[in-house]
Amino acid sequence: MRLLLVLAVVLFGIWLWRSNREVKAALKEEKPPPAQSPLDMVSCTLCSVHVAVDDAVQGRKGPYCCADHRQRAEP
Numbered sequence: 757m758r759l760l761l762v763l764a765v766v767l768f769g770i771w772l773w774r775s776n777r778e779v780k781a782a783l784k785e786e787k788p789p790p791a792q793s794p795l796d797m798v799s800c801t802l803c804s805v806h807v808a809v810d811d812a813v814q815g816r817k818g819p820y821c822c823a824d825h826r827q828r829a830e831p
């Protein structure tokens with residue numbers, strides 16, 4: 757009878773450990789992946805080519821894909 761009680765406690769412990777692990781796994785899955793901010797794009801005022809904001813050349817009339825197009829559009 758005593759052995760049965762020990763077995764029950766051990767089984768309960770295993771069940772508790774497993775259910776705890778499942779909760780942790782579920783929490784891990786719900787966590788969203790690290791958000792990568794989408795690159796902001798702008799279109800060249802002269803040729804309409806899309807370039808990243810960081811690579812765009814700012815002119816008086818708007819962003820350009822390169823300095824050459826800025827010079828051509830804004831002489």
Ligand SMILES: [Zn+2]
Nearest residue numbers: 800803821825
């Ligand atoms: Zn351009």
